[in-house]
Amino acid sequence: MARRRRASVLALALLLAAGAAGAQPALRAPLTAEVRFADALTGAPLAQVTPGVPFAVELAFRAEVGSVPADLAPLAWVRQRDDTDLPCAESAAAYRAAGRAALGSVDLNGTVLGVVARDGAFTILDPQRSLGSANLLAARRFQPAPASIGADPRRAEFLLSLPGTGARRGEVVAISAHGAARVLADGLDRPGTLVAARSGGAWLIERGTGDLLRLGGAGDLRRLPLGARAIAGDGGGEALPARRVAVLHGTLMSVLEPDGAVLAQVAAPEALAVGLTPDAALWLSPGGLNVLWLDAPAAPAVLALPGQFDRLAVGPDGRMVYLFAAGRTGFAVLDLARGRVVQGAGTESPVAEVAFLSDTAVLRLADQSAVGVMDLRTVTPGTEAIVGRVALGPPRPAAETAGARLLVPLTPEPAMLAIHAESYTGFVVDRRNAVSGKPPMEALRLRGGTPMLVQPLDRGLRRVAGDRFQVSASLPAPGDWELVVSTGIGQGAFCAAVPAPPAPSQAVSAPGLIQSRPEGTKGLRLVFTRAGGEPASGVRGVVDFATLTGNWRMRRPFATDQSGITLESYDLRAHLPVVVTPRPGPGAFQPLVIEAMP
Structure with missing residues (x-):
């Protein structure tokens, strides 16, 4: 039987005087939501999601009073659960402020681009990310190059025809x-x-x-x-x-x-x-x-x-x-x-x-x-084309x-x-641009060869009825995944577990250590060593920085060289003392507290 979860997503109430508050009945959320996981094509309920196979996420909202807002525009993403995760409401606020989910999450919002290059390279890009290669989500190569490309709206997938050779x-x-x-x-x-x-x-x-x-x-x-x-x-x-x-x-x-x-x-x-x-x-x-x-x-x-x-x-x-x-x-x-x-x-x-x-x-x-560029509203007989x-x-x-x-x-x-x-x-x-004559103010750098065919794919929630939304998703691997939904109304947000198979168990080894070393006059690099003292070379993952005196946080990907030293350097002077928590794997390295620059 499909796993369902009802979650309160919004509660608005007038604050009454303290003397009258005790006489009021218990507050109820005026807007609730039900989550359903189903087959992306048939709509049949799923008892378990298979990694790599598209599935549908269906959200049904209900208003206790009146109707569901016509301008309700929920956002959603799927993340692997971790002890360091922000609560749902804070995660939703962070997403709406940053415009993207945390690294490793499956974002279910916005448009991504599939790009076929002349040499057969196929890349998937996020046009909202334009810094360096950060907009590159995935890449493959086909020989010969695909002949055509489309996008399946029901399963949120790119479709490529490969002619063979x-x-x-x-x-x-x-x-x-x-x-x-x-x-x-x-x-x-x-x-x-x-x-x-x-x-x-x-x-x-x-x-x-x-x-x-x-x-x-x-x-x-x-x-x-x-x-x-x-x-x-x-x-x-x-x-x-x-x-x-x-x-x-x-x-x-x-x-x-x-x-x-x-x-x-x-x-x-x-x-x-x-x-x-x-x-x-x-x-x-x-x-x-x-x-x-x-x-x-x-x-x-x-x-x-x-x-x-x-x-x-x-x-x-x-x-x-x-x-x-x-x-x-x-x-x-x-x-x-x-x-x-x-x-x-x-x-x-x-x-x-x-x-x-x-x-x-x-x-x-x-x-x-x-x-x-032509404004179609100006196309009228007897006038010059603008x-x-x-x-x-x-x-x-x-x-x-x-x-x-x-x-x-x-x-x-x-x-x-x-x-x-x-x-x-x-x-x-x-x-x-039809009338301004000004050059474009935004540009996107493409990756993977000279582009020939480019296809957009809308991976976002779409309204299928007045109170129902649907989106297709796919998990990259087994694990403890959860769906995060933000309504965009106040702090209305909730999380729901995704019925996915657990990640394969791994042998737990003694955690390694992290040290800091200076990098120039302003920055530092992190040095990773195994429990036995040898350098932790070739480690890749995500490192979290959090100040102990405020609410500043930062998350960055990292990789180490042959000496166990991060390729990236960090300037933390304005945020000390800072707790450094790496996440290349469960319990791989102990956290580090940096109180002063080395």
Whole structure:
């Protein structure tokens, strides 16, 4: 039976006079929460969580009076329990102040990025961490490089199609936000373009056979022998999961329901590109833009265009369609509601990619020199297109990023990451760049090679009903884990044990010692020795510093060299006396009290 825990998360009450307080009934928390751990795909309750396998965390809030606040935005993370942990309320306050959980925790908030490089390296980055390599959460390498990438919203995993090489067949792998990988499907014949499904899993074109594959999140597979050559989802962008898909196969265009049933099918003998909105299927042909309204599938319309285009991108509301071409500069904007092109503009280099925020379009030039930013609210007939130009870096040959996906929506933030591949840097732009003409104020350094495909993954809690929230998680290892939830209202927070298998028992040895040694005139390094007196070389872990005269605390990762001396130095002069507590393992080293600089 699933483990459930009810926890009081908030209590607000008027303070009455002391004489009247005794006459009042016992206070009850006006907001309570129930935690449930379940299978990420089926929703079946879990008696125990398996490390490395995604599971769902479901939170159900209940208000004793009135209703659950509409703006309730809880945050959550999973940590290994330790005697030095802060209480739940203090942990929640620390998280909201610092914007991230403690080292070793499984953060369940915000967006992370999966980056595929030209050389096959795959890295997972946290865009909120920009100091040095601290934004690197995990890394792997594939040969050859993945052909496509998506994100499963039900299981909070990246999905990568690996084409294989030689005798090695292709496969699709799923990788969690902290890097745990599992094979979703193998033995495939050159898997190619992948579109994540909103219900879990993905749609995939198997280039060797032309089959369209429907992959379930649990690894189940269904083949549709269509001869597919192009696919598009109705999610509002390549990076977003879709409910339905439109497929070009042979001389036909088909719209498929989530279960693979054909909703609509028409002839499209010269189709160059395909798109899909919740209301219409679109495809480009030499004669113009073909529009098939899904409520009238027997009567497709052809809209004339001012020139030849071979690519299209559909806006988030399914109304504005951006048209561009690989071999020509400029673009056009077509309004489906009006049935005609309403704006257009020239560009110094061909447009290679278009991505959208809720009210903004961002256009990346093929030579990587700049992006154009347009406020969709200003797109009206008879007016000049207002395009803010944001420089990214020196121009490069367009062939270097052919087929690349380098525009990344940073949802839920209203911002886009525009990546200049050759400088390994992403620049944050938003609607303000459409008119300000100012350069980006934020940048993110990428890791692991020249980026080619970048995919966002929202790992945060999402509201599935008025009082219910859900998020997917995965534990990196067995152990004593607990879920920490912060409501964001006052000090409302609670902790709940995660039903995970215990960590393997380890032989307990005598603890080692720590000493301090001076480093220059301002800092010190820590010297680790084993119980027998030999240097503790190659030790890695986390060290906590806490002052004895106030509430200052600091936690830092550390590593020792061959002499047992930390590679890092620390300036503790302003906080003495300080207690130093290392955590490379249970009872490995005794704490150290530093009363004065050595």
